[in-house]
Amino acid sequence: MDKEKLMLEAKKAREMAYVPYSKFPVGAALLSEDGKVYHGCNIENSGYSMTNCAERTAFFKAVSEGVKTFKALAVTGNTEGPISPCGACRQVIAEFCDGSMPVYLTNLKGDVQETTVAELLPGAFTKEDLSYAARQQ
Ligand SMILES: O=c1ccn([C@H]2C[C@H](O)[C@@H](CO)O2)c(=O)[nH]1
Numbered sequence: 001m002d003k004e005k006l007m008l009e010a011k012k013a014r015e016m017a018y019v020p021y022s023k024f025p026v027g028a029a030l031l032s033e034d035g036k037v038y039h040g041c042n043i044e045n046s047g048y049s050m051t052n053c054a055e056r057t058a059f060f061k062a063v064s065e066g067v068k069t070f071k072a073l074a075v076t077g078n079t080e081g082p083i084s085p086c087g088a089c090r091q092v093i094a095e096f097c098d099g100s101m102p103v104y105l106t107n108l109k110g111d112v113q114e115t116t117v118a119e120l121l122p123g124a125f126t127k128e129d130l131s132y133a134a135r136q137q
């Protein structure tokens with residue numbers, strides 16, 4: 001699947017957003033190794049901190065169905081420039097994806113920023129950091 005199609009899938013996913021508080025719908029489309037697209041939207045809550053972003057929704061859907069290897073991610077929202085994932089999502093993306101995996105950040109006007117997982121979260125805390133500590137025990 002090409003990046004244009006993946007960004008279109010993110011736009012479709014955005015239509016499902018549940019955003020009564022921010023009124024700021026976001027869509028994500030996560031392409032798995034086996035070519036399947038996992039869609040995600042943001043899902044808000046009256047307890048604001050319970051809100052789940054579009055990106056994490058897509059990852060949690062895939063992982064909960066046993067899929068943990070991914071090829072690309074597209075995210076879109078109605079931002080002036082390409083949308084910028086929050087810190088929590090950057091950490092979740094870093095958990096499941098190689099640093100070199102492409103991420104397409106876009107908006108409704110069609111601006112596109114092609115970046116990578118490593119660029120989104122330089123110096124991410126990873127499972128390697130945990131295993132170092134475990135080896136010392
Ligand atoms: O990349 C982003 C940025 C924001 N949001 C959501 C969280 C909240 O519902 C709304 C406003 O922050 O947008 C996402 O889903 N993804």
Ligand SMILES: [Zn+2]
Binds near residue numbers: 085
């Ligand atoms: Zn987020």
